[in-house]
Amino acid sequence: MRPFAERLQAGDVLVGDGATGTMLLERVLDDGQAPEAATLSHPDVLTELARLYVEAGAEIVETNTFGGSPLKLALSRVEGTVDEVNRMAVAAARAGAGDRAYVAASCGPCGQLLEPHGDTAPAAVYDSFLHQMSVLLEAGVDCVFVETMTDLTEATLAIRAAKDVAADLPVAAMMTFDRTPRGFFTIMGVSVTKAAAGLADAGADAVGSNCGNGIEHMIDIAREFRRHTELPLIIQPNAGLPQTTDGGIVYDETPAFMADRARALVELGVAVIGGCCGTTPDHIRAIRTIVDELRS
Amino acid sequence: MKVLAELAQAVIDGNHARAGELTQQVIAQDVPPKTILDDGLIAGMNVVGERFRVHDIFLPDVLLAAKAMYAGMNHLQPLLIAEGIPLIGKVVIGTVRGDLHDIGKNLVGIMLRGAGFEVIDLGNDVSPEEMVQAAKEHGAPVIGMSALLTTTMPVMREVVERLRDDKLSTDIKTIVGGAPLTQAFADKIGATAYGFDAANAVDVVKRLSGLS
Numbered sequence: 001m002r003p004f005a006e007r008l009q010a011g012d013v014l015v016g017d018g019a020t021g022t023m024l025l026e027r028v029l030d031d032g033q034a035p036e037a038a039t040l041s042h043p044d045v046l047t048e049l050a051r052l053y054v055e056a057g058a059e060i061v062e063t064n065t066f067g068g069s070p071l072k073l074a075l076s077r078v079e080g081t082v083d084e085v086n087r088m089a090v091a092a093a094r095a096g097a098g099d100r101a102y103v104a105a106s107c108g109p110c111g112q113l114l115e116p117h118g119d120t121a122p123a124a125v126y127d128s129f130l131h132q133m134s135v136l137l138e139a140g141v142d143c144v145f146v147e148t149m150t151d152l153t154e155a156t157l158a159i160r161a162a163k164d165v166a167a168d169l170p171v172a173a174m175m176t177f178d179r180t181p182r183g184f185f186t187i188m189g190v191s192v193t194k195a196a197a198g199l200a201d202a203g204a205d206a207v208g209s210n211c212g213n214g215i216e217h218m219i220d221i222a223r224e225f226r227r228h229t230e231l232p233l234i235i236q237p238n239a240g241l242p243q244t245t246d247g248g249i250v251y252d253e254t255p256a257f258m259a260d261r262a263r264a265l266v267e268l269g270v271a272v273i274g275g276c277c278g279t280t281p282d283h284i285r286a287i288r289t290i291v292d293e294l295r296s
Numbered sequence: 297m298k299v300l301a302e303l304a305q306a307v308i309d310g311n312h313a314r315a316g317e318l319t320q321q322v323i324a325q326d327v328p329p330k331t332i333l334d335d336g337l338i339a340g341m342n343v344v345g346e347r348f349r350v351h352d353i354f355l356p357d358v359l360l361a362a363k364a365m366y367a368g369m370n371h372l373q374p375l376l377i378a379e380g381i382p383l384i385g386k387v388v389i390g391t392v393r394g395d396l397h398d399i400g401k402n403l404v405g406i407m408l409r410g411a412g413f414e415v416i417d418l419g420n421d422v423s424p425e426e427m428v429q430a431a432k433e434h435g436a437p438v439i440g441m442s443a444l445l446t447t448t449m450p451v452m453r454e455v456v457e458r459l460r461d462d463k464l465s466t467d468i469k470t471i472v473g474g475a476p477l478t479q480a481f482a483d484k485i486g487a488t489a490y491g492f493d494a495a496n497a498v499d500v501v502k503r504l505s506g507l508s
Contacts, residue, residue, distance in 0.1 A: 113399070117359040180351040187399070189354025244449065244481045 004060075004102045004143045005170045008206055008232045008271055013291050016060045016236055016274020017053035018284045020106070022251070024049075024064070034076035036085050039064050043092040050096025056281035057288025060274065061097045062145055063089040065136065066108035071120070071128040075111050083135050090139035102142040104172075107132060107158050114153055125154060129161035137162075143170040147210045147236070148276075150176055150186035152195060156202035163203045172206035172234045172272065173199040177221055178213070184221055192221060196228035210236035211276045214253055215261040222268050232271035239278030251278025259286035266294045297327070300335045303368065307340025310360025312367040315340075319368035329375040333412070337368045341410025349495045355403065362406040369409075383414040385505040386436035390422035392443050392451035400474055401442035403494040408440075411498045424454040431468050438504050440497065441487075443474040453485040460486070469504040473497055 007014060021035045028042045029035065039046060050061040067076055068086045078085060086105075093103045110128055112120035133144065144162045149155035155173055162171045175195045177184040184192050192209075199207045207229055209221045218237040225233050239251035239258060258279070265273050273291065275283050299322055306315040315337075322332050344361040347353045376383070387408055391401045398420040405415045416434050418426055431439050439459075443449045452472050459465045469488040472481070482490035489504060491497030502508045 113359070117356045182351050185351070185354060187355050189356055242476045244476070244478065244484070249476075 001099060001102065005168070005205065008170060011269075012271065013266055013295060014059045014272045015057055015284060015288050015291055016104075016234075016272050017050070017058040017062055018275035018279030018281060019239075019277050020046075020049065020062060020064050021066065022277050023280065034067055034078050035064055036067050036073065036076065036078045036080075036089070039085055039089045039092065040078070040080045043088055046089065046092035047096040050093045050101075052096075052281045053284055054097055054101045056285040057292075058101055058274070058284050060102045060104050060143075060272065061093050062104045062106040063093045063136070063141065064106070065089045065132070066106045066147070067111070068136075069107065069110050069128045069132040071110040071112055071125065072108070082131060086132055086135040087139045090136060090141055094140065103140070104143050104145045105133070105136040105141040107136075107144060107146045107162075108148050109150070109154060114151060122153060122157060126157045126161055129158045130164060133158075133162045133165045137165050137169060141169075143172065145234075146171060146173040146204075148176050149174065150188045150190065152186075152188070152190045152198045155195075156198060159199065159202040159204050170205045171203065172208070172232075173202070173204040174208050174210040174234060174236065175199075176211040177209055177217075179217055179220075184217075184224065192224040193228050196225050196231075200229055200231055204231065206232040206234045206271060208234035208236075208270070208272075210234075210274075211238055214238060214240040215258050215265075219261060219264045219268070222265055222270055226268055233269070234272040234274075235265055235270050236272075236274040236276045237279075238276045239280075239283060242278065253278070255280070255282040255286035258283050259290045262287045262290050263294060266291055297322075297335070299325070300327070300332065300339070303332070303336035304340035304343070307337055307361050307364045307368070308343050310357060310364050312360075312364040315364035316367035316371065319371045323371060323375065329372055329379060330381050332368075332372055333376065337365050337372070338410060338412055341365055341407075345407055345410060345495055345498070349493075355399070358403065358406060362410070365406075365410060384412040384507060385438070385501070386414045386416065386434055387438045387440055387501055387505075388416045388418065388427060388431045388434060388436045389440040389442070390418035390427055391420035392427075392441050392448050392455070393421055393423045398442075400444060400494070401440075404440060404442065404473065404491070404497045407494045407498045408501060411502070413501065424451065424458050427455050428458050428462065428464070428468070432464070437467060438469050438471060438501055440471045440473070440491070440501065442472075443477065445476075449474075449476065449481065452487065456486045471497060471500055471504060
């Protein structure tokens with residue numbers, strides 16, 4: 001495979017994978033259990049998930065390490081060390097991806113509010129990310145996906161930690177925005193304009209958004225990022241917001257719906273299109289088909 | 297009173313050092329504690345809550361304002377207790393068992409305190425037993441529950457059922473909230489009410505407490 005960074009620069013459209021957490025919930029997790037617990041108890045399921053996504057057409061699979069930073073892990077009652085949780089997740093994803101897909105290290109928020117709004121010192125957050133990143137890199141990832149960030153300072157600390165571990169490690173950084181009457185903002189009040197500039201300054205190689213309220217919002221968010229940055233864009237929406245039904249929790253955006261709307265993302269020149277909560281191999285297969293159709 | 301307006305402004309600005317100083321200053325001037333609370337701290341938080349509601353300011357500003365409010369409350373609380381001045385009501389709040397996401401719950405706590413409630417915050421990962429026990433012990437007529445994870449939402453139903461089994465449903469009302477929640481979910485589990493955001497939660501708690 002060509003290095004991930006080269007593909008980003010080449011103007012290609014890469015298809016990412018879909019959800020990890022919601023897929024694990026359906027399969028192996030108990031209510032309230034952190035997804036990282038599955039890495040220790042069911043690494044084979046992670047490998048199978050990666051394989052399903054690759055077979056559906058994903059060129060990138062993410063590791064099950066969203067909550068694998070020491071600060072976050074300390075909150076989530078997962079047996080096992082930071083090293084085990086991160087190393088085993090990389091190995092499981094790699095076993096499913098083989099040489100057919102890139103393995104991206106997922107890195108989510110630390111679960112603490114940073115000073116001055118909360119009690120956690122930025123230096124402690126940086127150290128926590130640095131520890132996680134060093135394990136992930138040593139275990140052999142191709143790139144890092146910093147995701148679901150709402151605090152720009154925290155996002156930049158994660159990007160810097162990754163770059164400090166290896167300056168040439170490609171880092172994509174995503175934040176999660178809500179639509180307000182005044183435009184898109186994260187819950188911490190970060191606009192797309194500020195995110196685009198701040199993530200780039202910290203050294204991100206691609207910027208964008210994940211999670212959130214469905215793919216239609218994401219088209220508007222992508223358009224706004226495009227206005228404010230020349231960097232490759234990465235967009236990984238939820239399949240809508242979770243709805244509670246008698247049969248359990250469902251996400252209502254179908255593979256066909258998301259794939260149809262993904263056309264607009266391709267037209268905006270988005271470099272990586274994948275899915276977040278509620279998306280499945282079927283969603284990725286449908287998006288793959290549209291991307292191939294538009295790029296042929 | 298000018299200094300009370302300044303105190304309200306210190307809360308709005310999220311200046312906790314100044315809010316603490318000004319509260320001590322007005323206490324020293326023998327302004328009644330209830331007036332300091334209503335026209336200083338709560339007046340400031342009302343402005344903060346309204347600006348937050350219209351997306352003029354965001355969570356970080358609210359968190360800083362709350363710190364300023366608490367800086368003032370630390371000086372004021374002993375006087376309110378000594379004079380036997382009750383707050384407008386009591387609420388037990390918590391994030392349900394298995395859920396460690398407490399930003400939403402904290403925000404509701406801030407807004408409730410800012411509206412003059414005594415808030416018994418049980419933190420996150422709270423069991424149904426703890427929720428009900430705390431409401432009984434404190435004589436709180438309302439339990440507020442938050443969940444961010446869809447997997448922890450069923451725990452809310454356990455609280456509602458426990459209250460019903462203990463024949464406490466008339467005395468202790470429940471309000472639920474959190475990103476994945478809806479009015480339909482609240483209805484389905486038999487919760488008394490649903491709060492769609494922090495500002496709305498305050499209005500609903502007031503209604504459940506018979507205050508509006």
